[in-house]
Amino acid sequence: MFTLILPTYNEKENLKVYLPKLESSFQNNKIKYEIIVVDDDSPDETWKWVKEYSEKNPNVRVIRRIKDRGLS
Numbered sequence: 040m041f042t043l044i045l046p047t048y049n050e051k052e053n054l055k056v057y058l059p060k061l062e063s064s065f066q067n068n069k070i071k072y073e074i075i076v077v078d079d080d081s082p083d084e085t086w087k088w089v090k091e092y093s094e095k096n097p098n099v100r101v102i103r104r105i106k107d108r109g110l111s
Contacts, residue, residue: 040071047078051085058092058099065098077102 043061047054058074065072078086078101086103093099 040073041065042073042075044075044077047076047081047085047089049081049083049085050078051081051083051088054085054089054092058089058096062096062098072098074099075102076100077104079104080106 045054054076061074062072076085076089076099078089080086080103086101089099089101093101
């Protein structure tokens with residue numbers, strides 16, 4: 040299984056485009072995968088959008104880090 044970890048901060052609009060493309064690429068290449076989005080408590084509520092997205096896409100998960108801690 041391939042695990043992709045994406046650190047994010049205010050990336051909701053980018054993820055709306057990026058996540059479906061990533062998933063499609065993994066599926067087309069028959070790669071077992073999981074995508075973990077680690078959000079740094081984005082003001083644009085990136086974490087909330089990913090949580091809703093993950094309800095229909097079980098290979099995507101989100102971890103929300105409360106308080107700004109930095110991407111690393």
